[in-house]
Amino acid sequence: MGKKADGKVLAQNKKASHDYFIEDTYEAGLVLTGTEIKSLRNGRANIGDAFATIRNGEIHIHNMHISPFEQGNRANPTDPTRTRKLLMHKEQIHKLLGSSKRDGFTIVPLKIYVRNGYAKLLIGLGRGKKEYDKRDSAAKRDAQRDIQRVLRDKQKIAR
Numbered sequence: 001m002g003k004k005a006d007g008k009v010l011a012q013n014k015k016a017s018h019d020y021f022i023e024d025t026y027e028a029g030l031v032l033t034g035t036e037i038k039s040l041r042n043g044r045a046n047i048g049d050a051f052a053t054i055r056n057g058e059i060h061i062h063n064m065h066i067s068p069f070e071q072g073n074r075a076n077p078t079d080p081t082r083t084r085k086l087l088m089h090k091e092q093i094h095k096l097l098g099s100s101k102r103d104g105f106t107i108v109p110l111k112i113y114v115r116n117g118y119a120k121l122l123i124g125l126g127r128g129k130k131e132y133d134k135r136d137s138a139a140k141r142d143a144q145r146d147i148q149r150v151l152r153d154k155q156k157i158a159r
Helices: 014-019 036-041 090-100 131-158
Strands: 009-012 020-030 051-055 058-062 084-087 105-115 118-128
Touching: 009 036, 014 020, 014 105, 014 118, 014 131, 020 090, 020 105, 036 105, 051 090, 058 090, 090 105, 090 118
Parallel strands: none
Antiparallel strands: 009 105, 020 084, 020 118, 051 058, 051 105, 058 084, 105 118
């Protein structure tokens, strides 16, 4: 079910991969009002503290910050962190609901992008990392970086 982002990435949650093991990803549409899409296209969004909940068969995202558009009219939403509805298939929502009920799983927003003119949100089903898991991930990343550096230096010497 994991889908990749085709369009331009507008906002990304880099903290999510540090704090969670992402088991599965889903693509959801965003319900936006007024000039929020113009502000979003300008890169004025933040999903660092955002999280998703499922209520009454609908999925909502909380704490996603989209700054008001400066040239907008009075009908602009005044609350930049209001709760926004996500558009997904009912089967996907039921699958997410069942998975998120399991111990330690949560629904985490990963990135916002535009695909075919529509704002999309990539959400992931994440399991929280313990402190030793975070240290292990950092050690693996550093080791991989050192290996790449040595290989790059050997290629420069070979020339």
